[in-house]
Amino acid sequence: MTVELPAMPVEREHPLDPPVEYHQLREEQPIIRIRFPSGRTGWLVTRFEEGSQVFADPRMSARRPRHDIAAEDGVDPHDDGATGVLDPGFVFMDEPDHGAYRRLLAGRFTPKSVQTRLQPYIDRIVTEHLDAIEAAGKPVDLIEHLGLPIPCLVICELLGVPYADRDGFHHATEAMMDVSKTQAERDDGARWLIGYITDLVAAKRADPSSEGLLADLVRTADQEDSILTDKDLISIGVLLLFAGHDTTMAMIGLSALTLLTHPSQRQELVDDPAKVGPAVEELLRYLTIVQFGLGRVAKEDVEIGGQRIATGDLVVVSMPAANRDPRAFDDPDTPDFDRKMTRHLAFGYGVHQCLGQNVARAELRTILPRLFERFPGLRLATPLDEVEMDTYGTNYGVRKLLVTW
Amino acid sequence: MHIAVEEEKCVGAGQCVLAAMEIFDQRDEDGVVVLLDAEPPEEQHAAARDAAAVCPAAAIAVRE
Secondary structure (H helix, E strand, O other), X not given: OOOOOOEOOOOOOOOOOOOOHHHHHHHHOOEEEEEOOOOOEXXXXXXXXXXXXXXXXXXXXXXXOOOOXXXXXXXXXXXXXOEOOEOOHXXXXXXXXXXXXXXXXXXXXXXXXXXXXXXXXXXXHHHHHHHHHHHHOOOEEHHHHHHOHHHHHHHHHHHOOOHHHHHHHHHHHHHHHEOOOOHHXXXXXXXXXXXXXXXXXXXXXXOOOOOOHHHHXXXXXXXXXXXXXXXXXXXXXXXXXXXXXXXXXXXXXXXXHHHHHOHHHHHHHHHOHHHHHHHHHHHHHHHOOEXXXXXXXXXXXXXXXXXXXXXXXXXXXXXXXXXOOOXXXXXXXXXOOOOOOOOOOOOOOOOOOOOOHHHXXXXXXXXXXXXXXXXXXXXXXXXXXXXXXXXXXXXXXXXXXXXXX | OEEEEOOOOOOOOOHHHHHOOOOEEEOOOOOOEEEOOXXXXXXXXXXXXXXXXXXXXXXXXXXX
């Protein structure tokens, strides 16, 4: 007899909250056998401690099937590629291989490196974009004029990618990340990015004076004993380009929307600029954009929260649910900038924790206070329920955020 | 308090530096943790505990 398993909750009732079904799951069935959108079955983890354990456990492999996209023609998208034709590279590797690649990049993403190499640039472009918003006149779409361009400019600066190519790489990323599109459409997006980075790697190689992280990686790859192949270079370049702008764009839009709809928190941020650090951490926790969670596969039998997980089982941690776990956070559904919080799962946890997190923090910490200082009367130009959300992206976000002042 | 770090576990996320910059730094070339003070003064103990707790790779051990 086949028992129909419950499906992973995906529909939201409120634009800033995860699906309401997570409340009940977290309380009653924190580790539940479930059917994912891909059709594959596995475990869904909705509590904070158990979710952290899954990410921290070296017996849980990052080499996993895609769980968040629908099967087509009954075919389970079970390949190990995060994005179909794209080689997911070190994101899907375990130790020690993953660490060997990560260390080639990590020096450019430390708080110190971001502070010295990127912060002055971020300061300048944020000021320029706020000036342009003021000049453009109201209403303005904050995504088009701030949320999208700032992360694109920053990742272009960091990688050494021409900003003039932003429309191409942004649209390709959107196609690749959209779970409502077909695999063929997602693959088209991935192929565009692969082709683009392939050409860019060749251009960097041809010009020894070229600057940026991608050029540095090409030089590393060209050393005799390097582990980096051209395939690795392309996979890493594509990853940094799409993950470097899509994620932060989502957080900028959602953070602005949160502050626009929470006047007292907004006032706290404007009154006390020193609060921006805790405020950004709280917004990361509260909003947790990786809406379908992240998967791992058990390499041996393990026990998580009293539940036996068999070798080969897929385990998905819902970080949006775990970051609203009342066991870990008091009054979790309210953004509280005075919250005493040691850590959250917005960037994941374990050795794969987001490489670009300090870049994202720098952008958010710069943009949010300045936006509300510059426009004290900033408000939504449409009712909240008419704000167009990006419901189908791997990263949940705001598609269009019309504001006036 | 005594702090020990395992360099080979470190993934360079920089969480320890954000939590306790008097105690931890990172190498410029690969982001790997540099322990500045293995026996920090008492007023930094809370930050040291936070750093160990936030390390995503469990590369920091605090003995008290």
